[in-house]
Amino acid sequence: MSADPTQVLAFETDCHLFDGCGFAEVSPGLHSFLFxxxxxxxxxxxxxxxTMLLALLGSVIVIGFFWAAFRRxxxxxxxxxxxxxxxxxxxxxxxxxxxxxxxxxxxxxxLVVSLFFFVWMMNLWSIVPIAQFxxxxxxxxxLVLALIVYVVWVSLTFKRQGFVGFWKxxxxxxxxxxxxxxxxxxxxxxxxLLIRPFTHAVRLFANMFAGxxxxxxxxxxxxxxxxxxxxxxxxxxxxxxIVMTAFELFIQALQAYVFVLLTCTYIQGALAEHH
Amino acid sequence: xxxxxIAANEExxxxxxxxxxVIGLLAFVIVFGFLAKKLLPNINKVLEERREAIEGxxxxxxxxxxxxxxxxxxYKAQLAEARHEAARLRQEAQEQGAALxxxxxxxGQRQREEIVAAGHAQIEADRKAxxxxxxxxxxxxxxxxxxxxxxxxxxxxxxQSRVIxxxxxxxxxxxxxxx
Numbered sequence: 411m412s413a414d415p416t417q418v419l420a421f422e423t424d425c426h427l428f429d430g431c432g433f434a435e436v437s438p439g440l441h442s443f444l445f446x447x448x449x450x451x452x453x454x455x456x457x458x459x460x461t462m463l464l465a466l467l468g469s470v471i472v473i474g475f476f477w478a479a480f481r482r483x484x485x486x487x488x489x490x491x492x493x494x495x496x497x498x499x500x501x502x503x504x505x506x507x508x509x510x511x512x513x514x515x516x517x518x519x520x521l522v523v524s525l526f527f528f529v530w531m532m533n534l535w536s537i538v539p540i541a542q543f544x545x546x547x548x549x550x551x552x553l554v555l556a557l558i559v560y561v562v563w564v565s566l567t568f569k570r571q572g573f574v575g576f577w578k579x580x581x582x583x584x585x586x587x588x589x590x591x592x593x594x595x596x597x598x599x600x601x602x603l604l605i606r607p608f609t610h611a612v613r614l615f616a617n618m619f620a621g622x623x624x625x626x627x628x629x630x631x632x633x634x635x636x637x638x639x640x641x642x643x644x645x646x647x648x649x650x651x652i653v654m655t656a657f658e659l660f661i662q663a664l665q666a667y668v669f670v671l672l673t674c675t676y677i678q679g680a681l682a683e684h685h
Numbered sequence: 686x687x688x689x690x691i692a693a694n695e696e697x698x699x700x701x702x703x704x705x706x707v708i709g710l711l712a713f714v715i716v717f718g719f720l721a722k723k724l725l726p727n728i729n730k731v732l733e734e735r736r737e738a739i740e741g742x743x744x745x746x747x748x749x750x751x752x753x754x755x756x757x758x759x760y761k762a763q764l765a766e767a768r769h770e771a772a773r774l775r776q777e778a779q780e781q782g783a784a785l786x787x788x789x790x791x792x793g794q795r796q797r798e799e800i801v802a803a804g805h806a807q808i809e810a811d812r813k814a815x816x817x818x819x820x821x822x823x824x825x826x827x828x829x830x831x832x833x834x835x836x837x838x839x840x841x842x843x844x845q846s847r848v849i850x851x852x853x854x855x856x857x858x859x860x861x862x863x864x
Contacts, residue, residue: 459705484731548705550705555709558713
């Protein structure tokens with residue numbers, strides 16, 4: 411392996427099939443998700459790298475889009491406003507009202523809408539030329555979002571159910587379970603209170619991580635096999651790049667949707683009387 | 686580089702670096718702040734206005750419909766009233782006509798009775814006149830006849846004695862009794 415694979419793109423090498431160069435030399439791996447700081451020192455906690463830049467840039471894009479659409483909204487909407495309204499309405503009606511209900515859910519619409527468009531933008535970076543990296547493929551970003559949702563969910567459950575109600579809620583207390591109750595309560599406690607934020611974050615992270623790895627794999631393989639008879643294989647691999655890019659486009663929106671849908675389900679669970 | 690080595694190097698993809706957590710939080714909070722504080726209230730206001738505009742239109746249409754309905758009812762009420770009035774007038778006319786006919790009938794009856802009564806009186810007067818004239822004539826004729834038979838005039842005597850009158854009265858009584 412080269413000295414610092416994070417700084418060398420596969421296309422900058424001359425490593426090809428039939429040249430005595432192994433694919434391991436250029437293959438994507440965990441190192442593909444590590445970035446040297448653009449600024450600062452990687453050993454300290456004071457640095458700035460590509461994913462941070464993309465995260466902040468993504469924020470600017472999301473805000474810019476909604477600023478352009480909703481800064482001075484018209485009763486009779488223009489094209490941009492109509493598109494933004496459609497997106498907003500999809501999350502508001504299709505996700506929040508559907509799961510939490512109109513009356514209770516209205517309060518959480520800004521959070522869920524922000525979450526959806528933020529996550530979607532972070533996912534979209536994966537196929538934006540030059541950027542070409544899903545910010546949500548770094549665990550920090552999904553984790554911080556999942557933690558925000560977790561805090562909202564836990565505090566809401568406390569507020570609504572009270573101290574005893576909270577523990578009943580997170581342990582799924584149900585007398586009719588009888589002898590199984592201690593077991594089910596233990597499992598529910600772990601599943602709700604400890605594992606939930608982790609799975610919530612990892613579901614998004616792993617999808618983006620895997621998607622990016624697949625795209626990298628086929629892209630690098632196309633380059634790697636672009637030599638003598640390998641050209642035929644390279645063609646197949648390149649077709650896969652296009653197919654996977656389209657697939658990623660779908661997965662990005664879907665994972666953002668799943669993320670906010672789960673958020674709403676958790677909030678709804680906190681509001682529910684008893685289950 | 687094996688996964689174990691990576692974990693040892695703190696490059697485990699599931700271990701979040703603090704700076705990225707901070708930046709992630711910051712990036713999201715910025716988005717949330719803008720959307721929640723400014724942009725979504727903006728659009729909500731407009732959506733509400735739009736809803737009101739649409740509902741305003743519906744309300745106007747409803748108002749127009751209500752007005753049309755009330756006008757229709759008013760018109761129907763007026764029509765019913767007019768019909769009622771017409772029926773009342775007809776009834777009144779009928780009653781008046783009936784009263785008039787009854788009155789005229791009564792008047793005719795009265796006139797008829799008057800005429801009949803007048804006729805009867807006339808007839809009675811005529812009969813009396815005829816009767817008295819006849820009585821004189823019959824008496825004269827009878828005395829003339831008796832004078833001729835007797836050869837002398839009985840006229841004055843007869844008249845003085847009222848014989849004839851008595852005789853005629855007797856005749857009349859007999860006739861009355863025999864009837």
